[in-house]
Amino acid sequence: MPPIRVSIPSFRSEISSLEKGYTVFKIDVLMNGRQHAIEKRYSEFHALHKMLKKSIKPPEVPSKHVRNWVPKVLEQRRHGLELYLQTIIMENEVLPKIFLDFLNIRHFPSVPKTESCGKLTHQPVMLYLRDPYLFPTAHDTFANVVSEGVIHGVFYPDLQPR
Structure with missing residues (x-):
């Protein structure tokens, strides 16, 4: 079962x-x-379709030149576009970012076809609402701790941490 399902109902x-x-x-x-x-x-x-052709071999997109006011033709185009999207999902192991952006799917640089799609394999250790390096405040000691740790790790690897 693919991690993404699309339909064009109307x-x-x-x-x-x-x-x-x-x-x-x-x-x-x-x-x-x-x-x-x-x-x-x-x-x-x-x-x-034009952008996807640069990275994958997409299926054919329904014809560009149709009579937009004929309901039967519009229904055929709707069905063809739905099949187009579904075929891209089924035939590609990794979906291109441009395709995910088109579907307004964010936070996944690429989506492999596995059931574990989107699950974190690690837990965050620290979370900052702003970057402490770019926007330090007087009570931020994080920058000093990291800097000291890097300096000691690079220049004094044999010393025990204090």
Whole structure:
């Protein structure tokens, strides 16, 4: 079972006074039990396809030139785009960052197809809400402790820590 599931359950027409009408596709994304929805135009799928061709061999994207006002044609395009996304997920061991960004999936530089996807294998030791080196305060002793530890480790490796 892949860690990411996508579907395109619906689409809607958008009318704009600045340009001719266009179609927006609703994409449901389910990853590790969390679901969110995004909306994308066909032009965004086309741009994704062009960028993906630089790193993987993506499947064919549905035709760019169709009559956007014909419901049957739009339904075929919806189905084709859904199949396009699902095929990329199924055929790639590691999903490209550009693909994850397209689906608004953050915090994973790449997503391997394993059940342990996204699980930490270690526990954080310290957590800072701001960088103590870039924004030190008068009561920060962290910088001194780290600096002293590095200096002693590099220049005095035989000495015991104090």
